[in-house]
Amino acid sequence: MTKSELILEIASEHPNLMLKYIEEIVSTVFDEIETTLARGDRVELRGFGAFFVKNRKARTGRNPRTGETVTVEEKYVPFFKTGKELRERINQQ
Incomplete structure (x- = not known):
């Protein structure tokens, strides 16, 4: 599953959420994981x-x-x- 497929899957399960908010949430989670790993944590x-x-x-x-x-x-x-x-x-x- 790609990042865009994940976003579409979440959007289909939660039609009340706007797609741009879902994209922002998923990107934020991945960015935080990257930042934390870059610190060595x-x-x-x-x-x-x-x-x-x-x-x-x-x-x-x-x-x-x-x-x-x-x-x-x-x-x-x-x-x-x-x-x-x-x-x-x-x-x-």
Whole structure:
């Protein structure tokens, strides 16, 4: 599901809300998640899961096309861990 599909789904379930307000709410939620992760903090949505950032150390890798050795710099990457309720709901299907 894309962001625009999410907005349309919410709009169809709540016809009393204006589309522009739904777009603003969804964008605000995603922006806050991004901002919090950029600070290095964790975002936990009870029953859904948690977003957090992990540090990947610098390492030596290989270019798969040429086989040449390359240096991969240290970086931070976002991760998502599902919550118990979401895992259980997915596995019931």
